[in-house]
Amino acid sequence: MAGIRSKQKAERPDQILDAAFDEFVRTGYGAARLEDIAKRVGITKGTIYFYYGSKENLFKTLVRSLSAPLATEFQEKEWEWSGDIAADIDYIVSRLYRFILENPKFREVLRLLVAEVDRFPEFVDDNFAEFADPIFASLSRRFDLAVADGDIEPTNTYELARFMVAPPMFLNITSLLFGNRKATDTDAFISIHKSVLRNGLLKPKAAGETSA
Structure with missing residues (x-):
């Protein structure tokens, strides 16, 4: 007993x-x-x-508990970089969508944070700094390597990281707004996202250069 x-x-x-x-x-x-x-x-x-x-502390603890897996999922040590930026772009995008699609509670975290941003502005800022910013910084470092290797044009790699995360977040938001009323072809959406990134970012191979 x-x-x-x-x-x-x-x-x-x-x-x-x-x-x-x-x-x-x-x-x-x-x-x-x-x-x-x-x-x-x-x-x-x-x-x-x-x-x-208190209710406030309960709410903050809840949001942190639901945000933490995203940060853990995308800690730099968790990435398995291949050295091939095209493959790594596919890998990053796939992991982003997989996390969003496999963690429905995370979708509700966004709803809660947006709804309560005026009530807890400092908490929302702290949540971003603790969980979102490290993800962007980690991805930015990978893109810095790609710039140094000549695989992509010099750019603001931190904003590039944010840009990569934006479409999965959009899919997250539309699922919150419309549920099943406005169905999205998720596979096609992900495929287009990857294609746009590859075609828009990667430098053409030099004449005669072969892929590794």
Whole structure:
């Protein structure tokens, strides 16, 4: 019995976050009530205060917990650079879309942040600095190497990294706005994204030069 109680206690913070996610998505931050979140878990409101202190801190913890996997997914050490920028572009784009498509809760993070930016502007800025900026910086360093190798023209590689992430985010936003009412041919969308990047970025091979 003691082991069961210990396991339940260990799982409680995550259960609260899951319930908070459902409630924040359903009602928005302003209308969400800790009583309703507690009811979803079968606990008292005081238990939520014990773990998270306030609704604001609960919200911020939830957003961080959902944003963190994206940063982890795209830490520089996680990339498997091939040395071939064309292959790496395909690799980057595929991973971006795979993450978006396989993590539906991440789509809701964007909705929550956009909805609450006026309420928590500093938190939104901190969230960007902690999770998004390192991704752009990591991709920027890869493009810096491509510029140095003569594979792409000199450019603002940080903005190029942001540009690469923009279409997956657009797909994310349209799925939030329209759901299944405005279906997107995802495979075609991804293929076009890759083609535009390859054709727009890569320098033509010098005459007589063969691919590695």
